[in-house]
Amino acid sequence: MLIANRGEIAVRIIRSCRDLGIETVIAHSDADRDSLPTCLAGRAICVGPARPTDSYLNMNAIVQAALGTACDAIHPGYGFLSERAPFARLCEENAVRFIGPTAAQIDAVGDKLRARGEAIAAQVPVVPGGAVTSAREAQELAAQLGVPLLIKAVGGGGGRGMKRVDQLKDLAASMDMAAAEAGAAFGDARVYLERYVDSGRHVEVQVLGDGTGAVLHLGERDCSVQRRYQKLIEESPAPGLHASMRERLHEAAVRFATRLQYRGAGTVEFLVDMQRDEFYFLEMNARIQVEHPVTEMVWGIDLVAAQIAVANGNGISKGSSGGWAVECRINAEDPAHDFMPSPGTVSLAQWPAGPGVRVDTYIASGSRISPFYDSLMGKIIVHGDDREAAIAGMRAALAATRIVGVKTNLAFQQAVLADAQFQQGGVDTGYLARFIETQAGAAWRAESG
Amino acid sequence: MSLTAKDVAEILKLLEDSRFNELTLEMNGVKIELRRGAIEAGDIRETRGVAKPPRNAVPASISQPTPTISPPPGAVAVPAPLLGIYYRAPKPGEPSFVEVGDQVTPETIVGIIEVMKLMNTVRAGVSGEVLRIDSRNGELVEFGQTILFVKPR
Numbered sequence: 031m032l033i034a035n036r037g038e039i040a041v042r043i044i045r046s047c048r049d050l051g052i053e054t055v056i057a058h059s060d061a062d063r064d065s066l067p068t069c070l071a072g073r074a075i076c077v078g079p080a081r082p083t084d085s086y087l088n089m090n091a092i093v094q095a096a097l098g099t100a101c102d103a104i105h106p107g108y109g110f111l112s113e114r115a116p117f118a119r120l121c122e123e124n125a126v127r128f129i130g131p132t133a134a135q136i137d138a139v140g141d142k143l144r145a146r147g148e149a150i151a152a153q154v155p156v157v158p159g160g161a162v163t164s165a166r167e168a169q170e171l172a173a174q175l176g177v178p179l180l181i182k183a184v185g186g187g188g189g190r191g192m193k194r195v196d197q198l199k200d201l202a203a204s205m206d207m208a209a210a211e212a213g214a215a216f217g218d219a220r221v222y223l224e225r226y227v228d229s230g231r232h233v234e235v236q237v238l239g240d241g242t243g244a245v246l247h248l249g250e251r252d253c254s255v256q257r258r259y260q261k262l263i264e265e266s267p268a269p270g271l272h273a274s275m276r277e278r279l280h281e282a283a284v285r286f287a288t289r290l291q292y293r294g295a296g297t298v299e300f301l302v303d304m305q306r307d308e309f310y311f312l313e314m315n316a317r318i319q320v321e322h323p324v325t326e327m328v329w330g331i332d333l334v335a336a337q338i339a340v341a342n343g344n345g346i347s348k349g350s351s352g353g354w355a356v357e358c359r360i361n362a363e364d365p366a367h368d369f370m371p372s373p374g375t376v377s378l379a380q381w382p383a384g385p386g387v388r389v390d391t392y393i394a395s396g397s398r399i400s401p402f403y404d405s406l407m408g409k410i411i412v413h414g415d416d417r418e419a420a421i422a423g424m425r426a427a428l429a430a431t432r433i434v435g436v437k438t439n440l441a442f443q444q445a446v447l448a449d450a451q452f453q454q455g456g457v458d459t460g461y462l463a464r465f466i467e468t469q470a471g472a473a474w475r476a477e478s479g
Numbered sequence: 480m481s482l483t484a485k486d487v488a489e490i491l492k493l494l495e496d497s498r499f500n501e502l503t504l505e506m507n508g509v510k511i512e513l514r515r516g517a518i519e520a521g522d523i524r525e526t527r528g529v530a531k532p533p534r535n536a537v538p539a540s541i542s543q544p545t546p547t548i549s550p551p552p553g554a555v556a557v558p559a560p561l562l563g564i565y566y567r568a569p570k571p572g573e574p575s576f577v578e579v580g581d582q583v584t585p586e587t588i589v590g591i592i593e594v595m596k597l598m599n600t601v602r603a604g605v606s607g608e609v610l611r612i613d614s615r616n617g618e619l620v621e622f623g624q625t626i627l628f629v630k631p632r
Contacts, residue, residue, distance in 0.1 A: 095621075
């Protein structure tokens with residue numbers, strides 16, 4: 031199998047391949063020659079220079095590398111080419127199996143407006159809103175929805191091309207701005223309108239499909255602790271949801287994926303409005319996700335192995351869930367300076383270990399963090415009998431972690447874990463921004479200089 | 480920034496006299512990284528502002544596509560500009576673009592690299608005499624792999 035990715039997820043995929051007795055080739059960039067994945071893989075092939083567009087996004091070079099090394103399959107990991115339908119198509123055309131959904135399924139969920147339509151067709155609730163093609167249409171729909179509302183990009187997520195409108199008179203100008211941003215980020219300037227849901231929780235459901243219509247879910251994850259749409263702490267199950275809400279979320283996710291005859295591992299994301307006791311479809315991620323380990327810890331399964339099983343036509347299966355898992359993303363960034371990335375050489379890396387503690391990382395003492403890629407160094411995942419035990423275990427694990435040479439968010443993560451509101455559980459997506467602005471954040475800033 | 484050349488020299492001496500191989504010092508927005516036996520004695524750069532890639536040369540790596548035999552002395556490597564299948568001749572059965580002993584200029588074509596049925600010409604990029612050809616016809620070359628060595632004029 032050729033692994034078309036880097037960093038911790040490349041290491042993670044190699045681990046599953048080793049367990050399964052699958053030989054691996056890593057397609058890496060010039061900047062990642064000495065990285066851990068290139069050491070661990072059976073063979074390493076440099077596909078281009080450091081810039082992602084020339085290497086990790088270079089479809090032709092990657093498929094050529096797979097053909098030239100006699101690989102049967104390509105695992106795209108997350109990010110990079112994982113959700114590019116043309117890449118999935120190119121793999122299939124060259125008889126290399128793409129570990130993931132079909133190109134048609136990637137298309138169906140990649141276009142956010144189309145995904146909305148698919149959700150409506152599957153009777154999955156969406157936030158009130160819709161497509162607009164002219165300024166007049168936009169005004170009419172906006173008046174109907176009321177303010178505040180959100181302008182969103184059809185072509186993608188991550189907060190780019192997204193604008194909040196608080197007054198109808200600002201609509202036209204904000205639409206222009208959002209369209210320009212979306213055009214630059216995704217090559218697709220189309221936008222649509224949605225009602226702004228003030229207080230929501232980000233809850234997502236892990237699904238597995240066999241590609242012929244059988245779909246099962248592996249519970250949910252709560253990823254509400256996020257900053258500018260970047261998740262920081264994830265946990266499974268989601269705290270404080272009543273049983274019927276949990277069930278409705280699972281059913282909706284399975285309904286959505288079943289309608290697509292979804293193949294492989296995927297995640298259906300929802301915004302849960304606790305006050306109204308309602309939830310809305312946000313989007314589907316047609317790939318393995320960064321936070322997949324919390325699901326693995328709770329369900330005792332290997333999701334990468336499950337992806338490979340589906341690609342081999344071996345179907346899907348689920349075990350039973352137990353306990354609670356929490357994940358903290360450890361980033362090379364400086365929380366005291368607006369989370370500015372902090373690339374460099376890690377002179378010392380000491381990761382935690384022990385019962386229930388798992389670390390997914392590509393960083394060891396001496397590793398380099400390249401400025402060309404994202405700042406994720408690794409993920410610490412802790413499993414406990416209940417939420418309290420998992421959080422206590424995570425605090426101990428973070429305390430046992432030492433990273434020297436680059437700035438990290440370790441101390442920041444500790445501060446969040448110690449916060450009463452987080453410990454109580456069920457925070458909304460606005461929580462972290464408030465935490466940073468309020469006392470707890472201020473105290474933390476003073477402490478860290 | 481108040482770090483003089485004398486200060487740096489003293490810090491260097493500290494490392495030299497110690498049993499450590501590496502020293503990183505960061506103060507007042509200046510970062511010094513010292514490594515025993517490094518190509519550059521020190522690597523001073525501002526920590527603020529846009530992140531820059533480290534200036535140090537990439538150390539020899541386990542995956543470096545270097546040939547098993549060491550390069551001929553005084554030779555310049557002509558690297559593959561992209562990953563693909565390397566061909567020494569324009570078509571099967573035709574003479575090779577270059578042979579050992581040939582004189583090349585920067586514009587001389589030394590091979591073709593095929594990527595997903597697209598043919599890309601590879602030029603020498605240097606003037607001189609072809610000393611050794613390392614990449615074999617019809618085999619996969621990775622980005623940066625040495626195709627041949629040229630003794631510059």
